[in-house]
Amino acid sequence: MAASESWLVEELERRGVSRREFVGFCGVMASIFAMPRTVGARIAQAIEAADKPTLVWLEFQDCAGNTESFLRAGRPTTADIVLDTLSIDYHETIMAAAGHRAEEALEGVVSQKPGGYIAVVEGSIPTGANGAYCTIGGRSAEQIAKEVCGGAAATIAIGTCAAFGGLPAAAPNPTGALSVADAVPGLKNLINLPACPANAENLAAVIVYFLTFNRWPPVDRYRRPLFAYGKAIHDNCERRAHYDAGQFVENWGDEAHRRGYCLYKMGCKGPVTFQNCPRVGWNEGTNWPVGCGHPCLGCAEPDFWDKMTPFYSHIAGVPGFGVHATADKIGIWAAAGVAAAYAIGGLVQYGRRMVHAKAEEEKGGQS
């Protein structure tokens, strides 16, 4: 341990990073978790003390968007993570080895470090066609996931595809795609980091949290860490004041849009989406989707491709009436229909009552 600590301190100093700056970085990590700054010192100790933990990153039915997001990590940077923090022994998109030698690296981790590595899964796992919809090295995604995640100390399902099934699982789910939780049932220490893609800051924070406290952060009912997914985007949004005031964008590029009014009427799903985008931003806090004028798509929520669509309507239509028929349009027509039916019925009944009364009258007159 002493050797690795001195290694880190030397390394940092040689790269012009003082110990103070390093502790400062850990303080930033602590503030992401809203912990007191003194905890930063503890994180610093933990990172220094640890041998580089092993991480393997599996890609299944994915688009590599989470890998790209990981490459945008700035605090700490990807280079820091790859070279200093973790030993990333398998990651198809960045690893130098290829073919069976790449697979040997994965097999080596699984067989030599049972229960001693972190597995990251990106992409959903198809179960259709006996697994032929995604194979790597001739093995199906499901076979690989069961073996690798089953032997891991902990598994991170990164991105909405791995966490909830995502795009491949959107209706009609042509390939029988499943989330990690569903494809590998009973997995211990599984944490979901949904969003499309997951924010690099949150991935870094989760890893540092795990390394520091040796446990996952508390999670919500969808296994998402509360520090990143504990609050609705709407409740944190920089445009919230415009919502409460009743000020909304009505057309793209109009005065309200340029002034940064609320995007609720353009279909924003911020009120039903839980993530810290407005708080931490993307690409080292440069911006976030609502900040650039586009409504939130709700990408961190389960089944968002089916439940949050149509994206430009704040509420979905009624099945069977076409994609553009809103509940309001149908409701107004139904209300008019019911009113008309009763108006006609009332007239008919009135007529029949007149006839009935006349008949009664005549019957009375005869008696």
Place this chain on the structure above:
Amino acid sequence: MTRLVIDPVTRIEGHLRIEAEVDGGMVRDAWSSATMFRGVEIILKGRDPRDAWAFTQRICGVCTTVHAIASIRAVENAIGAEPPANARLLRNLIMASQMVQDHVVHFYHLHALDWVDVVSALSADPAATSRLAQSISDWPLSSTDYFRGVKGRLQQFVERGQLGPFANAYWGHSAYRLPPEANLMAVAHYLEALDWQREFIKMHAVLGGKNPHLQSFLVGGMATPIDPDRQASLNMTSISHMRKLIRGAREFVQQVYIPDLLAVASFYKDWAGYGAGVGNYLAYGEYPEVDGANAPLYLPSGVIRARDISAAEPFDQTKVTEYVTHSWFEYEAGDGEGLHPARGETRPNFTGPEPPYEFLNTDGKYSWLKSPRYDGLPMEVGPLSRMLVAYVSGNESVRQYVDYALGQLGVGPEALFSTLGRVAARGIETLVLAEKLENWLNELQDNMGRGQLDIHDNSKWDPASWPKDCSGAGFHEAPRGALGHWVHIVDGEIANYQCVVPSTWNAGPRDAAGQRGPYEEAVVGTPVADPEQPIEILRTVHSFDPCMACGVHVVDRHGRELVKVRAQ
């Protein structure tokens, strides 16, 4: 005859498998197979066409803008929306910065390790490395101390014994030819590029909220409001930020990427003789310079056949057909047919071995990719195609830099038809676009100054304003090549959607006539010194910059029931 399998092909996007027959130290035959399928087009059916860009965007997270652009263009073409000038400029900025960032990442992080021996860098002399670096570039990070630091970091990384992503590679292979100093310089720039790409891509955060999967696309325009007098809009703060990023990118490309490329290439000139491929080149063209349909493109469209660079013939989209003879799909009229995408049909039909398997049956169907053909011919798409077409069509910048690069390496234009030519063309394109980016930024700034703030064609936003039945096509040049989306809209819903993607063109299997796809053709004839360590095959395959998630797609015609697959 040795049958070798590379699966997974790493340092690419997606899941690619190469099977090759090697005899006498050379590849005699090869098969390219995509091993992942999602069915995005099936999922798109019946949805709002204005949502389609977000779905197709998720086809690929590496080239994260390209399917969104092709999709909004296809839908705009169908419904008749006309995005205003600012939308065109915003899109050009987004597309070109994607191209620049993606090419640099490809060169350093996906491709360099085929040419650069990281372990050899450990024996480099920092002072000699510094002299080498300073002899080829003015880049300031070039002191002896700097390279000593990088070497020290690498040394300690290796000594710690956990090689992580650098383990199990072919270090020390005889095909690595760079001197230790060049290797050390490349390792230093590998790390610098990792930081640079993270910084430069903030362009996309400014213009699209985030990267990957930026979120400012709209059918009919863009969602980024422009107003120099509002803090919630793209204003002068944003322009200044982007100007800084663009200039930084230009410097990095001019002073690091291009010198490195030429330095590495000078040690591997024999690779101008390998990996030629099919010799037919297709480009749809990109970067409209004015608004409206058929606008002149900065990088023109065209077709080059059989390496004839005397002139490019015009591209005619009706000549595109797709085959499924060797793909895990089936056609109603028989698997020997070739169908135009607008009439395309596909039903997944997996006939391969049940996993786990050792070899694919390459006499039958063996890939999730179809085989697109142009006028019956396999076509290579990508930077090389674009640069050849632009060169032939007389683009000044392209001509200048192609001639410069050929002159520096002392080779003739025929050297372009090769693995090395592909690598060089990618670098030249990056340079041309890095220098062009600021022009579009200036145009955008001028529009702002004139109070021209439109970003969207509102007249076609309401689906009630669309024709009841309409079709459209959207074309785009992605970093990896020519990309086309076709959409059919009925009653405001997607009736049919299809994508013909660069990696389908390049990585597709054989067609009905048995013609190999570009990867397969390019790999044939590649020398393989050690079949256990087929680094030479990787060099050629990587030179195309494979992006498999993009390539695998399925087309569904006229609501036909597809194979139903149920989750177990």
Place this chain on the structure above:
Amino acid sequence: MNTAASIDSAAASAVQPQVIRVYVWDLPVRLTHWLLTGSIVVLAITGFYIGHPFITAPDPAGQEFVMGTVLAIHFFAAIVFSLSELARIVWMFVGNKYARWNQMIPVSKARWRSAWEWLKFYVLFRPVTPRFVGHNPLAGMTYMLVYAVCLLSALTGYAIFSVSAGIGSPMQVFSVLVPLFGGLQTARWIHHLCMWLLVLFVIHHVSCALLVARAAKNAAIDSMFSGYRFVRPEDLEAEEAEE
């Protein structure tokens, strides 16, 4: 239980010799009816605004609070609505015989037969109503459905509210319902649809009340204020015989 219906034939015969005046709707029934009516109207109008904000405030955000105010009104109306609904459900078990749950859910064969007669009355626009005193069985069943819609509406509303509820707020309990409704966005959708179902019901209810009041000449509408309704003596006898 016929003590609950006080008969004042003298008063009734002064108006119309053939009918008698019966005290049908006791006070809690009338009170909850009108509180529900009022709150549904307020909830529907504010809810429609929340779903589709048709007024845009012009001034700086800090000086306006249109959506905020509408939301606050919506929440207060929701409290009235929920408590009224709850009170009415309690009254189904302790109120008079016309307020009872078995007026809503037909358990006897006679009420099922009567429901069939009422269906024919409505569908065929018959001029004369079948015999009844309190809720007619068909209307009773409809009200049961309406209570279910009201309950669903309230629960989805609580679920949506729960995720932003304050520290220590008991409303947080309702967040367990979110996955049962298929997520927040779907809960929102159900909530929105419930509003339209209630709007449709209100149109139907008012129209029917008018139709029945005209056809039966029983002061059906006035009865929701006074509690008294005019009933043909044979209807009352038939009802008593039924028990």
